Amino acid sequence: MRLFWHRRDLRVADNRGLAAAADATADGDAVVPVFVLDDDVLDHAASPRVRFMLDALAELRDDYRERGSDLVVARGDPAEVLPTLAADHDAEAVVWNEDYSGLARERDARVRMALDDAGVARKSYHDAVHHEPGTITTNAGDPYSVFTYFGRKWQDREKADPYEAPADDALVDADAVDANDLPTVADLGFEEPTADVQSAGTAAARDRLTAFCEDAVLRYDDDRDYPAKEATSRLSTDLKWGTIGVREVYAATEEAMAEAEAMADDDGVAAEEHDAVASVEEFRSQLAWREFYTQVLWANPEVVTRNYKEYERDIEWREDEEAMADLRAWKDGETGYPIVDAGMRQLREEAYMHNRVRMIVASFLTKDLLIDWRHGYEHFREHLADHDTANDTGGWQWAASTGTDAQPYFRIFNPMTQGERYDPDAEYISEYVPELASVSADNVHSWHELSVGRRRQLAPTYPDPVIDHSEMRERALSMYKRARGDDEEEASAD
Helix, strand or coil, rough: CCEEEEEECCCCCCCHHHHHHHCCCCCCCCCCEEECCCCHHCCCHHHHHHHHHHHHHHHHHHHHHCCCCCCCEEEHHHHHHHHHHHHHHCCCEEEEEEECCCHHHHHHHHHHHHHHHCCCCEEEEECCCCCCCCECCCCCCCCCCCHHHHHHHHHCCCCCCCCCCCCHHHHHHHHHHHCCCCCCCCCCCCCCCCCCCCCCHHHHHHHHHHHHHHHHHHHHHHHCHHHHHHHCCCCHHHHHHHCCCCHHHHHHHHHHHHHHHHHHHCCCCHHCCCHHHHHHHHHHHHHHHHHHHHHHHCCCCHHHHCCCCCCCCCCCCCCHHHHHHHHHHHHCCCCCCCEEEEHHHHHHHHHCCCCCHHHHHHHHHHHHHHCCHHHHHHHHHHHHCCCHHHHHHHHHHHHHCCCCCCCCCCCCHHHHHHHHHHHHCCCHHHHHHHHHHCCCCCHHHHHCCCCCHHHHHHHCCCCCCCCCCCHHHHHHHHHHHHHHCCCCCCCCCC
């Protein structure tokens, strides 16, 4: 027997470690699928992710049961649970797929030692990324700190085909295991999320992937920054939890690329100049960004709490009572900046936020409110179903100009300009800020310029802006210059 330990790979198909465990079984042996609810991991969890995880586990269990097997669910320290389960099932080995956060790597090191002590073999595989951390490096062998060069090598490297699901007879018979019932959200110490968390499981992920590749991926380059156009894949939660494999996603983009190239040929346009081809390439670039940030976290696990980029002096983030009131307004979607508030309310309602809007709200927190990026990271961690340590620390430090390949400190998003540019008809804003639904787009995008009386007339319950962007922009520039010890840099705005 072999145990396969599911973690962030809640699927049967295109699962490298599971496929390897099944291939290694001898006649009469089988793979026992296992998931361990680890209290140390749950200490860092939040209700939207717990809800999605449990729904994904239910779907995974159903998939195994349809194959005549079952999923063993246990709770406790994996370093104690896995040797015990191995003994209970007379398993000679435990197999799993790698995770890359500091917490996960510490846990896995303890599991390896415990299995060694118990005389149980173990093997792990790289599954969550196409190219494992440490394999795409500079000529000197160092991890990249600039995405452009990493991305080029990532695009040029061959991608593996999806792994087949194991044959049914390679899986343990359902009657041979005590699977236990799945706990509820409350059993794990959480309240049901108030957000409407999207459906979980491989079937739902495949539906999203299919719908995206049939349409939106072919216009992705033009439309992805416009939240009202719904031009993104919505696969971020699926990739975070591994309800779909990265190779299956990439294979779908190859089919989309073939269609895009055929469109270019029909239109008589060179493939590299065709919008549909550029769109598929841009989506692949986003997949590469995901792996770039995974490599950054793998090489620098401290970036979860520390700035990647060190300044000469500490950044003087606002920490007083007024700043905390502004932080609360930001969290509640009550800043008086419509695109910011729409994003924060989408987060609250859906446990998700459009990527362009994530950049806008992060810039607003760090460079308009001058509040430490770690407050924003923690809020996202609590509310995003797709929270991924690597992606979120990378994104927040990018916005705060403290991360790898971060935007320059003097690049400060104007939230009103961003709203007007990427939501020109205020469709997205109206959906999530109903107080402004009857207000014209022109007035929505000039909200900061309207008189108090005019604001009360148009939307009496929507707040006035909590800060003046122009004033805070100047304060931000001064704050970063003091941190740099350099007052000579030219400032620019975006």
